[in-house]
Amino acid sequence: MDGPEEGATPIRVVLAKLGLDGHDRGLKVVARILRDAGMEVVYLGLRQTTATIVDAVEQEDADVVGISMHNAGHLTLAPLIVAALVAAGLGNVPVVIGGVVPDEDVGELEAAGVGAVIGPGTSATEVVASVRRVVDGRHG
Amino acid sequence: MAGTGEERKPAELLAAARGGQRRAVARLLTLVERGGGAAEAIAAATHPLTGAAHIVGITGAPGTGKSTLTGALTTLLAAEGRRPAVVAVDPSSPLTGGAILGDRVRMEAATGAGVFIRSMATRGHAGGLALAVPGVVRVLDACGFDPVLVETVGVGQIEVDVAAAADTAVVVVTPGWGDAIQANKAGLLEVADLFVVNKADRPGASDARRDLDLMLDLSEVSGAAAGTGADAESRPAIIETTATEGEGVQDLLRAVDAHHRALKAGPGLQARRDRRFVAEVRARLEHVLIQAADDVLVDVDSRSGATPVEAARHLADRFLDTDTPR
Numbered sequence: 001m002d003g004p005e006e007g008a009t010p011i012r013v014v015l016a017k018l019g020l021d022g023h024d025r026g027l028k029v030v031a032r033i034l035r036d037a038g039m040e041v042v043y044l045g046l047r048q049t050t051a052t053i054v055d056a057v058e059q060e061d062a063d064v065v066g067i068s069m070h071n072a073g074h075l076t077l078a079p080l081i082v083a084a085l086v087a088a089g090l091g092n093v094p095v096v097i098g099g100v101v102p103d104e105d106v107g108e109l110e111a112a113g114v115g116a117v118i119g120p121g122t123s124a125t126e127v128v129a130s131v132r133r134v135v136d137g138r139h140g
Numbered sequence: 141m142a143g144t145g146e147e148r149k150p151a152e153l154l155a156a157a158r159g160g161q162r163r164a165v166a167r168l169l170t171l172v173e174r175g176g177g178a179a180e181a182i183a184a185a186t187h188p189l190t191g192a193a194h195i196v197g198i199t200g201a202p203g204t205g206k207s208t209l210t211g212a213l214t215t216l217l218a219a220e221g222r223r224p225a226v227v228a229v230d231p232s233s234p235l236t237g238g239a240i241l242g243d244r245v246r247m248e249a250a251t252g253a254g255v256f257i258r259s260m261a262t263r264g265h266a267g268g269l270a271l272a273v274p275g276v277v278r279v280l281d282a283c284g285f286d287p288v289l290v291e292t293v294g295v296g297q298i299e300v301d302v303a304a305a306a307d308t309a310v311v312v313v314t315p316g317w318g319d320a321i322q323a324n325k326a327g328l329l330e331v332a333d334l335f336v337v338n339k340a341d342r343p344g345a346s347d348a349r350r351d352l353d354l355m356l357d358l359s360e361v362s363g364a365a366a367g368t369g370a371d372a373e374s375r376p377a378i379i380e381t382t383a384t385e386g387e388g389v390q391d392l393l394r395a396v397d398a399h400h401r402a403l404k405a406g407p408g409l410q411a412r413r414d415r416r417f418v419a420e421v422r423a424r425l426e427h428v429l430i431q432a433a434d435d436v437l438v439d440v441d442s443r444s445g446a447t448p449v450e451a452a453r454h455l456a457d458r459f460l461d462t463d464t465p466r
């Protein structure tokens with residue numbers, strides 16, 4: 001006997017703003033884009049901490065976590081969330097950073113373990129493709 | 141999709157989960173949601189380990205504050221040293237299959253207090269939710285979580301049924317949700333063991349309470365059971381809360397516990413569990429039959445001269461007699 005939609009589990013994404021940063025409009029747009037691409041988006045919203053994000057990724061068995069940053073804190077905070085996931089045994093869950101990230105910071109973020117950076121002007125198609133790419137490559 | 145690389149076996153996961161490893165609990169829930177062989181193995185392994193948890197359903201119209209209330213209630217439970225878990229169900233888009241699961245946003249304090257929260261999408265398929273939720277609750281029960289709160293949007297029969305299949309069903313309304321006539325329309329309100337008038341700081345809270353009271357009076361006059369079924373022990377209590385401020389949440393917790401105690405003191409708890417067992421068997425059976433129907437539907441010829449009623453009868457006779465559902 002088969003269960004419901006066997007093998008067809010949608011990609012599960014946790015989306016959050018990390019720290020003191022009140023700009024959640026972009027995150028809401030991304031949530032909608034990913035939903036419309038058939039993903040299940042666990043939306044955490046504003047003022048999350050590394051602890052609340054790690055808890056959510058763990059309990060929701062997320063495939064990927066997206067953090068939106070508009071407070072120029074990405075070089076400080078992104079490595080913290082990557083490290084917190086690794087410390088919790090969730091190092092195989094890729095981190096995607098979106099928001100206002102200057103091009104010259106992308107290399108440093110990737111070196112810090114960030115799976116993808118979605119900067120200003122990224123199209124909806126590219127957002128979805130980036131998320132799918134890091135999820136597909138998570139064991140590579 | 142999730143974690144395909146280092147897949148652990150269900151038995152191994154269950155041992156880790158029961159040992160307190162939350163990642164293992166989460167993984168089990170994913171497998172249960174996915175269905176299939178692993179889900180069946182997990183059901184078989186967890187079923188004998190269940191029965192300790194008090195299952196609480198929370199439902200109500202969109203925007204009544206169910207998530208905030210669930211968050212406040214579980215925060216309080218955790219503060220009392222109990223181990224609550226939440227299953228929060230939100231709808232999938234029927235078009236894309238995607239979903240925005242926004243219940244955790246309202247449960248921040250609960251997250252901080254160590255409450256285990258799992259968001260679930262309805263995933264569209266006929267009866268899918270009715271298949272997956274009992275399995276998810278079983279895992280949480282077997283892993284020592286107690287109580288387990290199941291929160292669903294009170295729109296659609298399956299969502300209401302899923303919450304109503306609890307030991308204690310809580311229906312949340314708000315001031316201005318409707319009048320006594322709305323309250324007497326069949327559906328959501330009939331499943332309640334407890335009513336909550338949330339957002340009770342807003343005007344109209346006492347009107348909402350009065351309308352519920354009137355509805356319950358009429359239920360008693362007409363002899364209809366007010367609770368989930370014929371075992372309704374007593375008239376459902378009505379609790380006023382302002383979940384965002386934590387007002388009345390302690391009262392609600394006391395009422396939920398009191399309902400559980402009353403069920404345990406009589407035949408009520410076992411009656412509900414028996415009914416839940418039958419409901420799940422029914423949901424599984426329906427699932428199998430719907431699949432069987434899909435298989436034989438390819439033989440339907442709209443130009444055969446038979447009416448749709450005759451064609452259905454013919455197919456039903458054929459596959460019920462010769463092709464016993466697996």
